[in-house]
Amino acid sequence: MKHSSFFFKKKNKLKIFDICKKIKAINPTKDCNIDNIKDLNNANVDDISFFNSLKYLDVLKKSKAKFIITQEKNLKFIKNFCKPIVVENVFKAVAEITELFYPNSLNDNVDFNLISANKKKYKKIKFGKNVLLGKNVQIGNNSIIGHNTIIESNVVIGSNCNIGSNVIIKYSIIGNNVRILDGAIIGKKGFGFFPDENINLRYPHVGIVLIEDNVEIGSNNTIDRGSISNTVIGKNTFLDNQVHIAHNVSIGKNCVITAQVGFAGSSRLGNKVLIGGQAGISGHIKIGNNVNIGGGSGVIKNIPDNTRVMGYPAKELKKFLKENKDN
Amino acid sequence: MKHSSFFFKKKNKLKIFDICKKIKAINPTKDCNIDNIKDLNNANVDDISFFNSLKYLDVLKKSKAKFIITQEKNLKFIKNFCKPIVVENVFKAVAEITELFYPNSLNDNVDFNLISANKKKYKKIKFGKNVLLGKNVQIGNNSIIGHNTIIESNVVIGSNCNIGSNVIIKYSIIGNNVRILDGAIIGKKGFGFFPDENINLRYPHVGIVLIEDNVEIGSNNTIDRGSISNTVIGKNTFLDNQVHIAHNVSIGKNCVITAQVGFAGSSRLGNKVLIGGQAGISGHIKIGNNVNIGGGSGVIKNIPDNTRVMGYPAKELKKFLKENKDN
Amino acid sequence: MKHSSFFFKKKNKLKIFDICKKIKAINPTKDCNIDNIKDLNNANVDDISFFNSLKYLDVLKKSKAKFIITQEKNLKFIKNFCKPIVVENVFKAVAEITELFYPNSLNDNVDFNLISANKKKYKKIKFGKNVLLGKNVQIGNNSIIGHNTIIESNVVIGSNCNIGSNVIIKYSIIGNNVRILDGAIIGKKGFGFFPDENINLRYPHVGIVLIEDNVEIGSNNTIDRGSISNTVIGKNTFLDNQVHIAHNVSIGKNCVITAQVGFAGSSRLGNKVLIGGQAGISGHIKIGNNVNIGGGSGVIKNIPDNTRVMGYPAKELKKFLKENKDN
Numbered sequence: 001m002k003h004s005s006f007f008f009k010k011k012n013k014l015k016i017f018d019i020c021k022k023i024k025a026i027n028p029t030k031d032c033n034i035d036n037i038k039d040l041n042n043a044n045v046d047d048i049s050f051f052n053s054l055k056y057l058d059v060l061k062k063s064k065a066k067f068i069i070t071q072e073k074n075l076k077f078i079k080n081f082c083k084p085i086v087v088e089n090v091f092k093a094v095a096e097i098t099e100l101f102y103p104n105s106l107n108d109n110v111d112f113n114l115i116s117a118n119k120k121k122y123k124k125i126k127f128g129k130n131v132l133l134g135k136n137v138q139i140g141n142n143s144i145i146g147h148n149t150i151i152e153s154n155v156v157i158g159s160n161c162n163i164g165s166n167v168i169i170k171y172s173i174i175g176n177n178v179r180i181l182d183g184a185i186i187g188k189k190g191f192g193f194f195p196d197e198n199i200n201l202r203y204p205h206v207g208i209v210l211i212e213d214n215v216e217i218g219s220n221n222t223i224d225r226g227s228i229s230n231t232v233i234g235k236n237t238f239l240d241n242q243v244h245i246a247h248n249v250s251i252g253k254n255c256v257i258t259a260q261v262g263f264a265g266s267s268r269l270g271n272k273v274l275i276g277g278q279a280g281i282s283g284h285i286k287i288g289n290n291v292n293i294g295g296g297s298g299v300i301k302n303i304p305d306n307t308r309v310m311g312y313p314a315k316e317l318k319k320f321l322k323e324n325k326d327n
Numbered sequence: 328m329k330h331s332s333f334f335f336k337k338k339n340k341l342k343i344f345d346i347c348k349k350i351k352a353i354n355p356t357k358d359c360n361i362d363n364i365k366d367l368n369n370a371n372v373d374d375i376s377f378f379n380s381l382k383y384l385d386v387l388k389k390s391k392a393k394f395i396i397t398q399e400k401n402l403k404f405i406k407n408f409c410k411p412i413v414v415e416n417v418f419k420a421v422a423e424i425t426e427l428f429y430p431n432s433l434n435d436n437v438d439f440n441l442i443s444a445n446k447k448k449y450k451k452i453k454f455g456k457n458v459l460l461g462k463n464v465q466i467g468n469n470s471i472i473g474h475n476t477i478i479e480s481n482v483v484i485g486s487n488c489n490i491g492s493n494v495i496i497k498y499s500i501i502g503n504n505v506r507i508l509d510g511a512i513i514g515k516k517g518f519g520f521f522p523d524e525n526i527n528l529r530y531p532h533v534g535i536v537l538i539e540d541n542v543e544i545g546s547n548n549t550i551d552r553g554s555i556s557n558t559v560i561g562k563n564t565f566l567d568n569q570v571h572i573a574h575n576v577s578i579g580k581n582c583v584i585t586a587q588v589g590f591a592g593s594s595r596l597g598n599k600v601l602i603g604g605q606a607g608i609s610g611h612i613k614i615g616n617n618v619n620i621g622g623g624s625g626v627i628k629n630i631p632d633n634t635r636v637m638g639y640p641a642k643e644l645k646k647f648l649k650e651n652k653d654n
Numbered sequence: 655m656k657h658s659s660f661f662f663k664k665k666n667k668l669k670i671f672d673i674c675k676k677i678k679a680i681n682p683t684k685d686c687n688i689d690n691i692k693d694l695n696n697a698n699v700d701d702i703s704f705f706n707s708l709k710y711l712d713v714l715k716k717s718k719a720k721f722i723i724t725q726e727k728n729l730k731f732i733k734n735f736c737k738p739i740v741v742e743n744v745f746k747a748v749a750e751i752t753e754l755f756y757p758n759s760l761n762d763n764v765d766f767n768l769i770s771a772n773k774k775k776y777k778k779i780k781f782g783k784n785v786l787l788g789k790n791v792q793i794g795n796n797s798i799i800g801h802n803t804i805i806e807s808n809v810v811i812g813s814n815c816n817i818g819s820n821v822i823i824k825y826s827i828i829g830n831n832v833r834i835l836d837g838a839i840i841g842k843k844g845f846g847f848f849p850d851e852n853i854n855l856r857y858p859h860v861g862i863v864l865i866e867d868n869v870e871i872g873s874n875n876t877i878d879r880g881s882i883s884n885t886v887i888g889k890n891t892f893l894d895n896q897v898h899i900a901h902n903v904s905i906g907k908n909c910v911i912t913a914q915v916g917f918a919g920s921s922r923l924g925n926k927v928l929i930g931g932q933a934g935i936s937g938h939i940k941i942g943n944n945v946n947i948g949g950g951s952g953v954i955k956n957i958p959d960n961t962r963v964m965g966y967p968a969k970e971l972k973k974f975l976k977e978n979k980d981n
Binding site: 108109148150197244300313 | 453455456471475489491493504509510541543546547563565567568569581583585587603604623638639651
Binding site for chain 2: 780782783784798800801802816818819820831835836837868870872873874890892894895896908910912913914930931932949950965966978
């Protein structure tokens with residue numbers, strides 16, 4: 001969760017006994033301080049993390065996390081590799097702990113600190129009409145911000161960037177030489193909640209959107225920020241119009257994502273992945289490097305490196321073409 | 328058409344002989360007053376309604392409508408249940424009668440009554456910058472309206488609502504505790520018209536959008552208002568980004584509609600329906616309660632209660648998985 | 655490239671020897687002036703054009719172009735019909751020549767000439783609040799421009815048009831009686847570039863968007879301008895919400911394009927084509943007249959006149975229905 005401290009006020013430390021009380025779990029044998037809640041990849045030695053699916057077993061084995069929230073049924077697989085804390089609903093417990101660490105993380109209101117761009121403060125930036133900036137916005141030299149665009153508090157934008165008109169950016173850190181086209185909406189909370197008969201309970205989103213150098217984001221894209229890890233768009237990746245990227249998705253470098261493609265949450269792409277128009281990527285999928293996904297495909301399982309797929313569900317391109325050679 | 332009188336000026340009553348003259352139909356035996364034109368479900372004893380497809384036969388049998396516009400070919404099925412009025416093109420006749428009752432219903436221009444939000448008039452509302460409000464807009468206490476947002480005349484918004492930035496709302500009534508995210512466009516007329524060689528004839532839209540309590544509408548959604556009935560989003564239903572909902576669609580309570588899903592006109596969903604990303608629902612489809620529709624599916628026929636489907640066209644999930652087990 | 659001279663400053667003439675030097679090709683026997691670079695259809699006797707795929711062989715045979723950029727492998731097919739100039743990468747050479755003729759064609763920055771609409775200058779136009787207009791914008795009488803809408807320099811809009819709110823229009827010429835709904839983004843450069851390890855090289859876009867009379871463009875549509883030819887929407891064609899149209903696409907007259915349909919670049923549609931929701935059309939496809947494409951279809955090859963197709967990939971409707979009759 002690199003940099004998320006820019007955006008979300010965090011409690012310094014919490015006691016593990018207090019955490020267990022909140023999530024109704026049995027205490028470990030000894031109390032101690034916990035620094036933060038992070039995913040398995042990013043957790044440090046004083047953090048708490050969580051494990052909900054066996055497909056992350058290899059990641060768990062390498063994780064530095066001090067404690068792992070998990071369910072009873074996973075215990076036998078993981079108890080040799082970590083100190084588990086058992087709960088009934090892992091994601092609900094994670095949400096509760098996130099709220100403990102970040103008491104304001106459920107607030108996703110519009111930013112009322114916005115004021116018209118102060119051209120004296122940002123001398124080497126070119127602003128269009130009616131640009132609204134929040135507090136502590138950083139923008140690098142020679143960047144351009146289009147008309148009616150909103151950049152909420154604490155957003156960081158690099159130099160030589162080109163932000164279009166009617167764009168909204170919040171909870172994001174953006175590299176150099178990035179182009180964001182008209183109408184894109186970047187950094188809103190993801191579509192995560194716990195269904196409830198009367199009022200669904202929203203999931204806290206303390207991750208951000210990280211956009212690396214030389215990226216292009218198309219018109220009317222929607223890119224949600226991460227819940228607990230970040231949403232990442234790798235260096236020199238280009239996205240066409242009307243692309244949707246859900247929370248926690250990580251896209252590698254030099255990818256090409258064509259129009260109207262959609263990603264469900266937490267999928268991870270390697271480098272040099274090409275995706276044709278209107279393809280959909282399910283949640284929690286891992287896609288390798290040098291993968292080519294045909295337009296309209298529906299990807300519902302992992303794809304290894306150097307593979308070409310097409311179809312719904314997506315299969316090897318050769319197989320798809322053979323099955324459909326008479327059409 | 329609950330509440331549509333807020334938005335569209337209606338003639339008080341019309342004579343059935345005048346209506347028949349307009350639509351070039353044969354008069355019934357005796358003249359009488361007609362109150363309004365409504366769909367079969369909503370019509371009262373002094374209203375006129377219409378019947379265009381045998382799949383609505385059960386609805387027809389329960390309808391209170393005084394007269395029913397229909398085609399010659401349907402006469403034998405319905406003549407025992409209602410007083411039919413025969414025309415060649417049912418929808419064209421409905422459009423003509425709608426225009427008779429609502430002389431301004433074809434005008435879908437932008438609202439030129441908008442002025443900057445008057446913060447004295449709406450004391451308990453928090454407004455962003457550059458908010459534009461039409462005449463007679465009602466907003467409940469503790470609601471928030473984001474930057475650059477447009478709320479056209481006569482729109483009603485409940486209390487504790489959270490409307491994002493760059494949102495456009497027209498011809499809509501919105502409950503309490505509703506969240507509408509950045510860039511959503513709600514209440515424009517639907518995509519209904521009669522194709523014509525030179526200039527397509529637009530269909531009047533006198534329905535509205537009704538959004539019930541605790542709903543969330545995602546970024547860049549487009550939700551069209553109804554033509555003659557309303558477009559309805561039921562209580563505690565959540566919609567992700569880039570969802571499209573056509574005119575007259577009715578979505579039940581506690582549904583979860585993931586990103587980039589699209590609905591054609593007049594489909595009806597029950598409660599607790601889950602729809603995966605990029606799925607499409609054809610027009611005039613009926614989907615039951617507790618239905619689960621996989622991502623990318625194309626639904627082209629009705630789905631009964633408690634069913635899981637996936638595929639294009641959508642079929643039972645088990646069947647889809649069996650057919651695709653080798654991919 | 656009718657009218658593109660409105661938008662892009664062009665060098666008057668270039669010498670063919672200078673062009674060949676730029677693209678590292680062998681000179682023809684004699685130097686001469688070249689007027690412009692155009693596609694095969696639009697090139698005149700003093701223009702240079704390009705040939706990259708055998709499916710355009712018939713177009714090549716009719717082209718008036720003086721020289722044709724092509725690859726070694728195509729020589730044997732075309733050398734009897736034109737004067738070829740051989741390069742390794744046709745599109746890269748085209749990009750380089752386009753930049754030679756149009757030195758500013760890679761700049762796609764927002765227009766900083768915008769000012770608030772001057773109501774005295776445009777007396778017979780009705781403007782909403784906060785409308786921003788560029789230099790030399792032409793708007794016909796009785797047109798309406800909605801709130802917060804941006805119309806960049808040199809755009810031409812006909813009479814009796816109805817432009818919604820939050821619309822962005824650039825590099826476009828729009829006929830009479832056209833309706834453009836809220837949130838549409840029209841005329842941005844297409845998604846064309848040459849992938850490169852560090853910074854992708856952008857493709858110059860000197861085509862425009864041409865929208866003919868009586869067209870309707872839906873909410874949140876994205877319509878990209880052409881790279882070297884234009885993007886065209888034919889007379890009386892209607893587009894629903896969230897449609898994406900890539901660069902150089904040409905759509906005929908009286909077409910009906912339903913919500914969330916997407917077009918990849920350079921496809922050509924005839925007249926009276928109906929496309930159901932969420933269908934996708936691959937690049938460089940030719941679709942005839944009176945074609946009906948079912949919702950959700952994926953069209954990956956040409957479709958002849960008077961055909962009904964559905965499926966992914968799209969096949970004859972009868973075949974699709976037969977194969978899926980049990981679902």
